[in-house]
Amino acid sequence: MKSETKILIVDDEKNFRELLRAILKKRGYKADCAQNGLEAVRAMKSEEYDIVITDLMMDGMNGMDLIKYIKENKIKSRCIIITAYGSIENAVEAIKEGAFSYFIKSNNPQELIFEIEKIVEINKLSKENEMLRSQIYGFDAMLxxxxxxxxxxxxxxxxxxxxxxxxxxxxxxxxxxxxxxxxxxxxxxxxxxxxxxxxxxxxxxxxxxxxxxxxxxxxxxxxxxxxxxxxxxxxxxxxxxxxxxxxxxxxxxxxxxxxxxxxxxxxxxxxxxxxxxxxxxxxxxxxxxxxxxxxxxxxxxxxxxxxxxxxxPLRERKEDLPLLIEFFMEQSSRELKKDIRHIDDNLMKVLLSYDYPGNIRELKNIIERLTVMAEDDSISLEDATQYNIFLDSNEYEKNSNLSLKEARTIAERKYIKEVLDKNDFNMEISAKTLQISSRQLYNKVKEYEINIKH
Missing domain, CATH: 3.40.50.300 (P-loop containing nucleotide triphosphate hydrolases)
Structure with missing residues (x-):
């Protein structure tokens, strides 16, 4: 768990932050440094951190401003405030704003390690509980x-x-x-x-x-x-x-x-x-x-x-489609870290009328692809047609304006996906079934943007 925990150290004293990074790395943590709040914000836009350890008093964007930024932007990082002995009141104020705890610079670094370990354990329990809730909810939704x-x-x-x-x-x-x-x-x-x-x-x-x-x-x-x-x-x-x-x-x-x-x-x-x-x-x-x-x-x-x-088959229990669509949309949004809230009426009509020859597995795959392609908080039929989400469905195969090459591409992509599904996405066995090499299959998966997550 330590090796999976990413920590960002924010302090304008170079010697202190480098020393702290060395201590944390020796303990098995992944640690990056930023010399001020603005640099920390840039770092958090490109990387997710479990813990942010920030000095309270810094020029420009100080520690309090950074905590407010994390809170306002719903960033999941937990914060530990670093402060001098005379600024404990400010540290308490920071905790009211959402910081997890504080550490006084002159104290033994082991105290800081204890606070970090508390967060690691809390995060571990939270992930386990979230996974359990997800499994229970998923199981209930599927049944x-x-x-x-x-x-x-x-x-x-x-x-x-x-x-x-x-x-x-x-x-x-x-x-x-x-x-x-x-x-x-x-x-x-x-x-x-x-x-x-x-x-x-x-x-x-x-x-x-x-x-x-x-x-x-x-x-x-x-x-x-x-x-x-x-x-x-x-x-x-x-x-x-x-x-x-x-x-x-x-x-x-x-x-x-x-x-x-x-x-x-x-x-x-x-x-x-x-x-x-x-x-x-x-x-x-x-x-x-x-x-x-x-x-x-x-x-x-x-x-x-x-x-x-x-x-x-799913086509004989279409009454269950609305609940399954909602469940897979929430699951995909969570896993892909998107906030999809709405499917437009035209797209919903297509989703509810399609026969799903691949059953629940195909429905899940379609919803995942729609979520990947979504650019805001809603998905429309235009999104689906623009990226050929339903191009291998019966409705879109009736399109007589396709070239022979395009029709072959659609058929090949569909068959490769069916073989992968059948073989639980085992590339070697699927390649053997298709009578091509594993490398050729990998290239086809990339070319056709087939989601091989299972």
């Missing part, structure tokens, strides 16, 4: 519904959560299978234990068994130590095998035995290990067709699907 179809899904999920039966969740890519898994886990008796998620599609075929079962030291080239697999890590909790339909047929028999016996062996060991986990699987594949084509074992299917829950 709030006015759709009868999705409401029935949640009711069924709550019923099965009270049991330990295996659950198979079906639904299109991006429809919220992982969110429903978290809901079942949080409603179950295992909620105090771990939820281990495995994206089976993103695992190379050669690594699947190592990831699931773990390995002993020296069991194969490069295995320098013992490693627990996902089955073992989920002991006492819930194991979520996402995209289980993509597991190679050769591995399915071994996985079936592990699920039936609740027992595994690490690679390189013959010693059985008992594991106790609740199993939830998900896939967007047509499992019945895969079984008929001998791509998925029928006995494994029956073992994992004691209860099957099918999530409706």
């Amino acid at each position: 709030s519904t006015k759709s009868e179809k999705y409401s029935n899904v949640l009711k069924l999920a709550e019923k099965v959560a009270s049991t330990d039966v295996n659950v198979l969740i079906l639904g299109e890519s991006g429809s919220g299978k992982e969110i429903l898994t978290k809901y079942i886990h949080m409603k179950s008796s295992r909620r105090e234990n771990v939820l281990v998620s495995v994206n089976c599609h993103a695992l190379p075929e050669t690594l699947i068994e190592s990831e699931l079962y773990g390995h002993e030291k020296g069991s194969f080239t490069g295995s320098e130590g013992m490693r627990k697999g996902r089955f073992e890590s989920a002991d006492g909790g819930t194991l979520f095998l996402d995209e289980i339909g993509d597991i190679p047929l050769v591995s399915q028999a071994k996985i079936l035995r592990s699920i039936e016996n609740k027992e595994i062996e690490r690679i390189g060991s013959n010693e059985p290990i008992k594991v106790d986990f609740r199993l939830i699987c998900a896939t967007n594949r047509n499992i019945s067709r895969d079984i008929a084509e001998k791509k998925f074992r029928e006995d494994l299917y029956y073992r994992i699907s004691t209860v099957t829950i099918e999530i409706p």
